[in-house]
Amino acid sequence: SQTIHQWPATLVQPVGSPLSLECTVEGTSNPNLYWYRQAAGRGLQLLFYSVGIGQISSEVPQNLSASRPQDRQFILSSKKLLLSDSGFYLCAWTRGSSEQYFGPGTRLTVT
């Protein structure tokens, strides 16, 4: 069966510090991968998606970036965090269907 992992589960970072969130998927190959953010009181905003290694599409302009160094690994990064980057970050995958399967999420608080 397929499993999706995200870490860390929670993170508190000061403004201006770097960020690296990691997502890995097990039990499948060549998945589509997605990064979402859920800000307080808001819905799910798609940040990035990837259909293959090294292929990243950005949905919204921001100071975040994403990379896919391996088939089942998706990384969300920032060089300098802003207060507005606080939120709940979710990684998701799909392969051959529209049902996206989400990871447990990372709660990021920028102070």
Place this chain on the structure above:
Amino acid sequence: DQQVKQNSPSLSVQEGRISILNCDYTNSMFDYFLWYKKYPAEGPTFLISISSIKDKNEDGRFTVFLNKSAKHLSLHIVPSQPGDSAVYFCAARPPQGGSEKLVFGKGTKLTVNP
């Protein structure tokens, strides 16, 4: 421009009664719709979906209805249980190949009271 709208931020029902969650969309090209359930501090879990060629899909206590002419879908939960208390997201798929991107609504928080 919000293409998928869930106009009720919250809904409260009694245990055993029906819960009806609504979702409206603006893009008539959406061809697939999904509902997700999310507990606090967890990732959303897929609940049920419906293709645009159907008007109803049922799975146990959960039924999704699609009214294409009104660009409206709804999720019915019968009977509602306290464990159903969660935030429910409606999502729609644009007709594009490869990316399988979904457009999500802002969610409706359902509270089922014992």
